[in-house]
Amino acid sequence: MPKSILAVNAGSSSVKITFYTFDNPPRTIVDAAISGITAPPSTLKYQARGRKHKEELKEKLSTAQDAFKYLLQRCFSDPELSEVASADDVEYICHRVVHGGDYCDAVEINDETLGHLKGLEDLAPLHNFSALEIVRLCKSELPKVRSITFFDSSFHQTIPEAVRTYPINQEIAKANGLRKYGFHGISYSFILRSVAQYLNKPVEKTNLIVMHIGSGASICAIKDGKSVDTSMGLTPLAGLPGATRSGSIDPSLVFHYTNEAGKLSPASTSEMHISTAEDILNKQSGWKALTGTTDFAQIAVPNPPSEAHKLAFDIFVDRILGYIGSYYVKLNGELDGVVFAGGIGEKSALLRRTLVDKCQCLGLAIDDVANDKGPGDEETVKDISKGSGKGPRVLICQTNEQAIASGEIEVSTVVLGPGGSADLQASGFRQ
Ligand SMILES: Nc1ncnc2c1ncn2[C@@H]1O[C@H](COP(=O)(O)OP(=O)(O)O)[C@@H](O)[C@H]1O
Ligand SMILES: CC(=O)OP(=O)(O)O
Ligand SMILES: [Mg+2]
Numbered sequence: 001m002p003k004s005i006l007a008v009n010a011g012s013s014s015v016k017i018t019f020y021t022f023d024n025p026p027r028t029i030v031d032a033a034i035s036g037i038t039a040p041p042s043t044l045k046y047q048a049r050g051r052k053h054k055e056e057l058k059e060k061l062s063t064a065q066d067a068f069k070y071l072l073q074r075c076f077s078d079p080e081l082s083e084v085a086s087a088d089d090v091e092y093i094c095h096r097v098v099h100g101g102d103y104c105d106a107v108e109i110n111d112e113t114l115g116h117l118k119g120l121e122d123l124a125p126l127h128n129f130s131a132l133e134i135v136r137l138c139k140s141e142l143p144k145v146r147s148i149t150f151f152d153s154s155f156h157q158t159i160p161e162a163v164r165t166y167p168i169n170q171e172i173a174k175a176n177g178l179r180k181y182g183f184h185g186i187s188y189s190f191i192l193r194s195v196a197q198y199l200n201k202p203v204e205k206t207n208l209i210v211m212h213i214g215s216g217a218s219i220c221a222i223k224d225g226k227s228v229d230t231s232m233g234l235t236p237l238a239g240l241p242g243a244t245r246s247g248s249i250d251p252s253l254v255f256h257y258t259n260e261a262g263k264l265s266p267a268s269t270s271e272m273h274i275s276t277a278e279d280i281l282n283k284q285s286g287w288k289a290l291t292g293t294t295d296f297a298q299i300a301v302p303n304p305p306s307e308a309h310k311l312a313f314d315i316f317v318d319r320i321l322g323y324i325g326s327y328y329v330k331l332n333g334e335l336d337g338v339v340f341a342g343g344i345g346e347k348s349a350l351l352r353r354t355l356v357d358k359c360q361c362l363g364l365a366i367d368d369v370a371n372d373k374g375p376g377d378e379e380t381v382k383d384i385s386k387g388s389g390k391g392p393r394v395l396i397c398q399t400n401e402q403a404i405a406s407g408e409i410e411v412s413t414v415v416l417g418p419g420g421s422a423d424l425q426a427s428g429f430r431q
Contacts, residue, residue: 003091004029004084006145007405008068009186010096010134012126012236013038013215013243013294014343015067018402019075019084022091026406029084030075034067035343038215038243039294042067046074048081064130065137087142094405095135098127098183098236100151106404109135109147117149123235124183125274125282126216126244150404155185158226166234180238182230184212184342187399188220191341194397196225198381199336207336209327211320212399213351214342215243215294219320221327229330231323237282240319243294246285247319254281287312300348317354324355328362337393338364346398349374352384356394363391 002022009016016033020026030048034057042061046053061067075084083089094106099120107113114135121128131149138147156164164180166173173179188210196206204225211219217240220230231239231248241247254261254277261277274282288294290312304310328335338359339345340352349371356366365386375382375396385394 002083004089005092005094005405006090007094007402008096008131008134009401010064010068010127010131011215015064015071015134016402017068017071017075018405019081019090020405021083028406030078030081031402032071032075034061034071036295037061037064037067044071044074048075048078051080063133065133068134068137087145090142090145092405093138093142093145093147094402095131095138095147095149096152096186096401096404097131097135097149098152099124099181100149100153101177101181103151104154104157106148106150106154109139109149113149114139122274123181125235125278127236150186152183152185152187153181155189156180156182156220156227156230159229163229178234180230180233182218182220182227183232183236184216184218184220184230185227186401186404187212187341188222188227188230190399190401190403191339191397192222192225194380195337195339195395198383198395199393201336207331207334208339209324209331209335209337210339210341210397211345212342213240213320213340213344216245217242217247217316217342217344219323219327221330223331229327237278240323241286241316243296244283244286244288246281246289249281290315296344296348296351300344300350302350313351313354316351317358320355321358324359324362333362335362335392337395339395339397341397341399346396347374352394352396364394365391366394 005020005022005026007018007020014033014035014037018031019029021029033045034042036042040060042057044055044057059070061070075081076086097117101120117132121132135147135149138145159180159182166178168178191210192203192206192208195208196203199206206222206225208222209219210222216236218230218232219240221228233239237245238248257280261280263276265274265276265279287296287299291299291308299309299312304313344351352371353366353368356364367384367386370384375398380398382396383393384396
């Protein structure tokens with residue numbers, strides 16, 4: 001029987017997996033996701049062969065690894081999916097890894113690349129550790145299957161030097177790799193391709209401001225099909241606030257928060273060295289600190305349950321507007337569209353309307369009916385702009401980071417060969 005490709009996306013609050021056929025082009029066999037890992041009970045979404053299923057899970061899945069094991073078992077034990085019954089049916093596992101340092105391309109996992117990636121774990125404390133734990137699990141429990149890692153940061157290698165450089169001592173900056181990397185690049189790559197196709201424009205002539213806003217939130221300015229700026233930085237902490245992240249703050253705040261903040265966190269292990277300050281800003285801030293919930297669906301409501309919920313909403317709107325204004329100027333006002341994506345961007349009509357109403361001076365306008373309805377299940381891109389087509393479009397894109405494995409997006413030079421015969425050496429994987 002032909003083998004399959006498994007794609008894994010470990011986000012900060014969710015794990016999503018998709019099995020694809022190893023064909024050209026690949027077809028989806030099954031999509032399964034667990035969300036709400038940081039706000040139990042977790043929810044399972046499962047979709048295969050036209051069957052759709054959603055359930056609240058009784059099992060306590062508090063880590064990405066537990067969620068991944070659960071999802072894998074669920075797919076392998078589905079009697080209707082004979083083509084993915086065990087690890088023997090899988091040719092490759094494609095992992096989304098958030099921080100890839102200077103890697104421009106995907107890499108195949110071996111002892112050397114795994115060692116290199118381990119060195120980057122501290123730079124994405126909510127992500128790389130979990131993703132690499134899944135990589136390690138696959139290595140030990142599915143040893144015959146080759147693992148390929150794709151990086152969120154690769155898409156942003158085109159950011160100009162003046163934008164990616166922090167104004168600090170450059171010897172120290174270069175020695176320690178201290179620069180803006182940017183993340184959510186696998187998603188931005190998928191969105192760029194999908195939106196360019198939708199607008200009937202060549203990718204290399206497409207100019208967009210894209211928001212990927214979920215538990216982690218970022219925004220990206222894309223000029224002529226290339227990332228020219230993005231709100232996240234050295235780590236995914238910079239820029240917009242998120243479910244548990246503060247986003248950008250005055251760096252000096254760390255020294256005034258508490259004199260304990262510089263110490264290593266009690267949660268630090270020999271695997272992960274994160275300071276109390278990093279723990280507070282990454283895991284104990286954002287919506288959780290302001291309102292007690294990490295679920296933005298409880299915040300983005302017409303009548304917020306408390307002043308704190310309203311404040312959280314207003315803060316998010318304020319920070320996003322700041323970036324839209326800045327990126328509009330950086331793109332010289334030459335904009336094909338503003339795109340909403342990610343869990344919040346795709347689902348919150350209220351946030352989209354509030355933001356677009358405040359961007360009228362940029363020529364943006366929203367169609368309330370289309371906005372309230374949102375995209376249909378099979379609709380990757382939906383136009384929610386008001387008006388005849390003049391001015392930048394306002395779009396929703398249902399992003400798909402697992403599509404890294406489908407070969408449809410150009411995260412790197414990697415091409416999974418036709419008919420399932422991938423030649424890793426020739427196709428640009430570093431081994
Ligand atoms: N209807 C909704 N309105 C507003 N926010 C929502 C809604 N549904 C889900 N969300 C938000 O989307 C987040 C998940 O986004 P997602 O991009 O899937 O997660 P991750 O960052 O883990 O990849 C949830 O934590 C929740 O805050
Ligand atoms: C980079 C990042 O924050 O990812 P996620 O939104 O999946 O947590
Ligand atoms: Mg995500």
